[in-house]
Amino acid sequence: MTNKMPINWTGRDDVMIEDAIRRGASRRDMLKMLMCSGVALSAGSGILLRASDALAAEPVSGGHIKAAGWSSSTADTLDPAKASLSTDYVRCCAFYNRLTFLDEHGQIRMELADAVESEDAKTWQVKLKAGVTFHDGKSFGAADVVFSLKRHLDKSVGSKVNSIAKQMEVIEKVDDQTVKIVLAEPNADLPTILALHHFMIVAEGTTDFSKANGTGAFICETFEPGVKSVAVKNPNYFKSNKPYLDSFEYFAITDNNARVNALLSGDIVLGASLNPRSMRLLEGQPSVQTSVTTSGNYTDLNIRLDLDPGEKAGFIDGMKSLINREAIQKSALRGLAEIGNDQPVSPADRYHNPNLKPRAYDPDMAKALFKKAGVLGQKIPIVASDAATSSVDMAMIVQQAGDQIGMPFDVQRVPSDGYWSNYWLKAPIHFGNINPRPTPDILFSLLYASTAPWNESQYKSEKFDRMMIEARGALDETRRTEIYWAMQEMVANEAGTVIPAYISNVDGLSSRLKGLLPNPLGGQMGYAFAEYVWLES
Incomplete structure (x- = not known):
C-alpha cells in the first residue's frame, strides 16, 4: 500500500479563498471571512492576492530574476546532505530532485519516484522514473x-539527517528502476521523510559538489559560498515545460531593511522572510505584494541544560514564566503568528496537542523561581541576532519584563554573519529559528x-527516545x-x-513575479520557488 495518511496543509486559507472566488464572492466578503478566522488584514490581503493570481495567471517562459534570502555564510554548500541554511535549500531545490515532494496542499506527490509502496x-519498494538524466x-x-x-x-559525510536516515537498515538496488528500503521499525511517514530537502538525489560516486550535478530544473553556472549563485535553465529537464525562467541569481541580504529596500527599488523580485515590521512599508505599494505562510516556522529562546545558568534548578521554569507570549505575538510579530506552547508541533499539524496550554505570563512566579535558582539580580547575557527572525525584538521584551522584577538581562545583539556557526547551539542562552517540518517525528x-x-538545549531523555521509536511504528492512529x-x-x-509563537513567514515579491504558492516546508514555496515561478510579460 502507499502512504495515504492525510497531511494537514497550513495554506487552507488560500484554498478557502479560491473556492470563494469561484463562487463569485466579492473582495470585501472574502477579507471579512478571513478576518473572522483571525487573519490580520495585511496577511488577508496577501492571501487574497495569491489566490486570485493562482486562478488567473498563465505561465510565461523566459527571463532572468534576482532573489534574496536572509542567511548565508562561507559554509554555504551544494551538498544536500550538509545543507542547513535557507540559501542551501533554495539552491538544492533548483539543482537536484527528491524521490517525493510535498505539494501546496501538503499531499505527497512523486518526483524522481513513480511509486513508493509498502504492505x-x-x-518499501521505490519504483523510479525512466528517461531522467543528470546535468x-x-x-x-x-x-x-x-x-x-x-x-x-x-558519519564522515556529516549529514544533517543522519538521525532520521539511521532507521533505514537496508537500502539496496533490486533492478535499474527499483530500490528496496527496509526500516528498523515500521514508519508510515517514509514517503514524507523522502520529501525533505536533504534527501535530494545525487549521481553515484559524487564527491565534488562544487558544480551540483543533479537532475534538477537548473544547472549551476556560478557558485560562490557566502556571495551568490547563478543558475541557468536545464534544457533536458524531465518535467514538461518547466522551469519557466531562463536563469536566476540567488544571494543573501542579511539586513531586513536592506532586503526590503532592494525589493522596493526593483533590484530583486523576491525578498525572503521579511520582518513583520516591514508590512507597513509594503502596504499601498502597487509594485510589490506579500506571500504569507503559517506552516510551523518559529523562533525559539534556547537555554542549554548543561551550562550555567540553565543547569540551575528553577531557572528555565522562571524564564518560561517570564515570557509574555501575547506581547511577542502582537508587538514583535505584529499579529502574524499563533501563540506557542514551548514545543515544535504547530496547530497546523494534525498531531498538535490542543490540551497543552501555553505557560501563563507570571512575573511573580518567575521572580520566585529565579530566587530559588540563586540568580535573581545577576546580569545574564542573552544572544540575539537578525539572523534569527524577530529575535532581537523578542529579547527586548524579555529584557523589559526582567527589569520589572529585578532580573537584569544583557541582550547581546550580534551580526547575522557567522551567527549560526558561532552562537547557535553554543551560547548558554541564545535564539534559534526553525524551518517547518512536515511530521512530529522529523521535528x-x-x-x-x-x-x-x-539539540538546541541539550535535552536528553531515554524515555523520550523510546517513545519516538514507538510512535514511528504505531499504525493505530489513536495510539x-x-x-x-x-x-x-x-x-x-x-x-x-522556549517557543513563544508559531510565526507566519512573509516573503515580499514583485507584482510581476507569478506562480508562488504556500508550502508546508516553509517560505519561498518550500524553498523550491525557482522551478515554478515566472515573470509576467
Whole structure:
C-alpha cells in the first residue's frame, strides 16, 4: 500500500479563498471571512492576492530574476546532505530532485519516484522514473538512489539527517528502476521523510559538489559560498515545460531593511522572510505584494541544560514564566503568528496537542523561581541576532519584563554573519529559528532526541527516545496521537527551549513575479520557488 495518511496543509486559507472566488464572492466578503478566522488584514490581503493570481495567471517562459534570502555564510554548500541554511535549500531545490515532494496542499506527490509502496510500513519498494538524466548526461537509476541514501549513514559525510536516515537498515538496488528500503521499525511517514530537502538525489560516486550535478530544473553556472549563485535553465529537464525562467541569481541580504529596500527599488523580485515590521512599508505599494505562510516556522529562546545558568534548578521554569507570549505575538510579530506552547508541533499539524496550554505570563512566579535558582539580580547575557527572525525584538521584551522584577538581562545583539556557526547551539542562552517540518517525528529526531544534530538545549531523555521509536511504528492512529501528545508535554515541561509563537513567514515579491504558492516546508514555496515561478510579460 502507499502512504495515504492525510497531511494537514497550513495554506487552507488560500484554498478557502479560491473556492470563494469561484463562487463569485466579492473582495470585501472574502477579507471579512478571513478576518473572522483571525487573519490580520495585511496577511488577508496577501492571501487574497495569491489566490486570485493562482486562478488567473498563465505561465510565461523566459527571463532572468534576482532573489534574496536572509542567511548565508562561507559554509554555504551544494551538498544536500550538509545543507542547513535557507540559501542551501533554495539552491538544492533548483539543482537536484527528491524521490517525493510535498505539494501546496501538503499531499505527497512523486518526483524522481513513480511509486513508493509498502504492505507493512517497514519494507518499501521505490519504483523510479525512466528517461531522467543528470546535468552531465548520465542516466538516472537505482544505483544513484542507493548511493544518495547511504551517504546519510556515513558519519564522515556529516549529514544533517543522519538521525532520521539511521532507521533505514537496508537500502539496496533490486533492478535499474527499483530500490528496496527496509526500516528498523515500521514508519508510515517514509514517503514524507523522502520529501525533505536533504534527501535530494545525487549521481553515484559524487564527491565534488562544487558544480551540483543533479537532475534538477537548473544547472549551476556560478557558485560562490557566502556571495551568490547563478543558475541557468536545464534544457533536458524531465518535467514538461518547466522551469519557466531562463536563469536566476540567488544571494543573501542579511539586513531586513536592506532586503526590503532592494525589493522596493526593483533590484530583486523576491525578498525572503521579511520582518513583520516591514508590512507597513509594503502596504499601498502597487509594485510589490506579500506571500504569507503559517506552516510551523518559529523562533525559539534556547537555554542549554548543561551550562550555567540553565543547569540551575528553577531557572528555565522562571524564564518560561517570564515570557509574555501575547506581547511577542502582537508587538514583535505584529499579529502574524499563533501563540506557542514551548514545543515544535504547530496547530497546523494534525498531531498538535490542543490540551497543552501555553505557560501563563507570571512575573511573580518567575521572580520566585529565579530566587530559588540563586540568580535573581545577576546580569545574564542573552544572544540575539537578525539572523534569527524577530529575535532581537523578542529579547527586548524579555529584557523589559526582567527589569520589572529585578532580573537584569544583557541582550547581546550580534551580526547575522557567522551567527549560526558561532552562537547557535553554543551560547548558554541564545535564539534559534526553525524551518517547518512536515511530521512530529522529523521535528523530534532533528531537535529533541538524545542524539539529535540540532539539540538546541541539550535535552536528553531515554524515555523520550523510546517513545519516538514507538510512535514511528504505531499504525493505530489513536495510539500514535496519544504518544505524540505526551512527547509534546515532555518537551514543553522538561526541555530548555522556549517557543513563544508559531510565526507566519512573509516573503515580499514583485507584482510581476507569478506562480508562488504556500508550502508546508516553509517560505519561498518550500524553498523550491525557482522551478515554478515566472515573470509576467
